[in-house]
Amino acid sequence: MSAKLFKGAEYLISEVSSADVFTPEDFSDEQRQIGATTEQFVLNEVLPHREEIEHHNLPLTVELMKKCGELGLLMIDAPEEYGGLELDKATSMLAAEKLAQAGSFSVTYSAHTGIGTLPLVYYGTKEQKEKYLGKIISGEWIAAYCLTEPGSGSDALGAAATATLSPDGRHYILNGTKQFITNGGIANLYTVFAKIDKQHFTGFLVERTTEGLSVGAEENKMGVRGSSTTQIILEDAMVPVENLLGEIGKGHKIAFNVLNVGRFKLGAGATGAAKRAITEGVRYANERKAFGVPIATFGAIQEKIADQTAAIFASESVVYRLAGLIDDRLATIPKETPDYYEAYQEGIEEYSIECAIAKVFCSEMLADTVDAVVQIHGGYGFIQEYAAEGYYRDERINRIWEGTNEINRLLIPGIILKRAMKGEIPLQKEAMKAFESLMSPSFDELDDSLPFAAEKALLANLKQAFLVLAGSGVQKFMNTIKDEQEILLAVADVAINIFAIESAILRAEKILPALSDSRKASIRAAVKVFTFNGSEKTASAARRAAYYIEEGDTLTMLLAGIRRFTRYDATGLLQAKRQLASASIAAEKYIF
C-alpha cells in the first residue's frame, strides 16, 4: 500500500515520492511463486512446442490452455464466488509478463483472460457468470472479443453489426461481420458488440454453436502466427435475450473499460517479451566472435545492451507502479458494495491515461529492443532459425491492437483536457504557475546529498514544460485543440516520457538502500542512461510541440524555456552504459 492515493494524471502536477510507488521488488512470496509457476509452465510446457504452435497446431494450443486452467492461470481476475482467485492487478500483470515469453501462445492467453473474460466478469449477471465463468477459468472453453469490423477498427463505435429483437421477444437476431478476432477459430464464447435497432451499441455473449454464427478462414499474419485470428460472421444469429451483456446502449462502456485493462496488460506483456529478447541478444553477443573476439566486447554492441536494459527497467517500473496505483484504488472499495463492479470500473477508468501510457511506452520499448536484438545478431537475426527473427515479427502487432499507438497517444491529452474542463485537474492554475517560472527562472542549487537529486530536479522541470505546452496549446486553439493531432501527439510524448522517467527514478530510490554495492551501481547506471535517453526524447517532442503551437517571440521564449526545462547533466554517461553492459554480459540475461 503506498503512502498516498494518487488520482489519474496527478503525477503531472504534483511531486510523487518513492514511498508512493509499487515496484517489482515489493512482490510478496506468493506473488513471486505465482511468477515462478507461470515461468516454469512457459519454459517446460510451451516453449518446447514453439515450432508446432507457430505452424498453427491449434489443438495443441487448446490443450495448453487447459493446462493453464489446471494451474489456475486463468482464474486470476475472476471473482472467488465463481471459483476464481480475485488476485490483485500486480499479480495479474506478473503472470502476463511471464507468459509473454511464450510468443504466440501468450496472445491466446491474454485475449482469453483479458478482453475475452473481463466483459463477463465486470458486466455479467449472476446467471451469466454461473453459466459461463466456470468453463472459462478452467480452460474448458476459450473466450474471444469481437469489436473490430472490416469497416471500423479505431472507430469502434462505428460498428455496422446489428441486433434486432425477434418477434417473440426471446432472441436478438445478430447480423454483421467481425474482423481480426483473436481466438476466433478456437473460442467457444464470443463477446460481440452490435447495435440494437442500428442505434444502441450493446454487448452480447454468443456461443460458438449458435445457429447463424460462422468462423472465417485463419488470417496469414506477419507475426504471432501461432495464434488464431479469424472473421466471425453473423447471419441471423439467434442469441437468447438473457445473453445480452450489461445494459442496452451501454456497450461502449464495456468495450472501453475492458480496453483499459487490456492496454495495461499489453504493457506487462511487452516488458516480459523484451526481457526474453535482450537475454537472447546478450547470450548471442557472448557467443559470436568477430575479428577474433566476442562481439560483446565491442562498444557498439554494449551500448545497445545498455540502452535496452535501462529501457526495460523503466518499462517494468511503469507497469508495476500502475498496478500499485490501481490496486490501491480498488482496495478502497468494499467488496460488499452493491454496485461493486461499477465502482471498480470507475477505479480503473481513473487511470485510463496511465493505461494508455503503459501501452504506448512499453510497446515502443519492445520495438526498440527487438530491433537491437536483431542487429546484435547481424545476418543471423534475419534468419528464421534464430529466435530474434520471430521476436521482431511478433512485436509489430503491439503498436496496432488494443487501440493503435496513435489513438492511445491522442487519448492522453484528450482525457487530461476533458478532466481539466470538468475541474478535476487544476491544469489552468498549474499552467499559469509554470508560465511564471518560465519568465522568472529560479536557480536553486542542487542538494547532491539527496538520492537522484539531478534526476528529480529534471523531473520537476519536465512537468513545467508539459504544463507550459499544454497551456499554450489550449490558449491558442481553445476547443479546436482536439483537431490539432500533431500537437496532441507531441504533448502526449512529453507526458509519456515524464511518467516513465519518474517511475524509473522512484523505483530506484525505493529499492536502493537494500541493495549490494554492485547492484546499487547498476541501478544508478540504469537511471542515468534512461533519464538521459528519456530527457532527450522529451526535449525533442517538446520542441516539436512548441514549433507547432507558437511563432515569433513567444516561440523563441518557449524554446528557451524548453532548453532550460530539459537540461540534464549526464556526466558519466559512457561509464554508466559500460557498467550496465558489463553486468548484463556477465550475467547473460536481463539483470534487474
Add this chain to the structure above:
Amino acid sequence: MKILVCIKQVPDMESRFKANSQGVWFEETDLAFRMNEYDEYAVEQAVQLKEQLGDAPEVTVLSIGPDRVVEAIKKALAMGCDRGVHVQDPAAATRDPWQIASIIASHAGDKGYDLILTGMQSQDRGSAQVGVTVAEELGYACATTLVGFAFSDGTVTAKRELEGGIKGVVRLRTPALVTCQLGLNVPRYPTLPNIMKAKKKEIQTIAVAELLKEEPLATTVSFHPPARKGGGIVLEGDVGVLVDQLLGILKDKTAVLR
C-alpha cells in the same frame, strides 16, 4: 502417519560464484535462491504418498537457514505439505553435515515421524551425508539415491540407482529415512489456488540454539575455482622443423616419450 521432508535452499546453479572474504564458501550477495532440486523430488514423493493414503498423513517440511529459506518452505507448502518448520540459523552455510544432521535429529527425536525424506545431496555442498546421518542418529532404516518408491502396510519398497544404470530394490520397515535422486518423479508446479491456500498454513520458527548441541566434525578450509590451465602453444614453420620442435617439447615437458 507422520512424514518429515527436509529441504535446503540453494543458489541458482547458473549463477556466477565468487569465494567469500574468508575463502571458505561462496559469496551470497546478489545470488538468487531456490529449492534444492533433489529436495523437490522428496517433497513431491511425500505429497504423492499423502494423496495415495487419502490425505491421512501429516507432512511437515523443515528447512534450516536464514529468513530467506521461508520462501522454499512456502513452495513446499504450496506443493502440498501441511506445515512448516523453519530452524532460524543465519550461519547455516558454515555448518558441517554433522551439525546439520544433528539439528534435524534433535527436532525429529520426539516427534515420532514414520518416514523422513531428504534429497540425495544438496546442489551446492554436495556432501550427501545429512540424510544418512539423521537416520543413524535416530536409529531409522535408511535407503539412499531412490529412483522408485512404493509404500504399503508400513513398508517402503525403494528402487535405488547403482553404478552404470543398474537398479537395486530394498524393503524397509518404518520408521525409515530415504534420500531422493533425479528420476524418482516429476515435481509438480504449485498451482495458483494452492499457493494462495498455503498462505494460511502454519510455519513454526525455532531458533537454532534450541536444537544445535554438537560441535562440527569437519571444517572447510578452502573454496576456490579450479586453477586456470595454461594457454596452448602454436608452432609455426616447415613441417620438418615443426616435428623436431614438437618432439623436443614432448621429451622435455611431458612424460609421453619416457
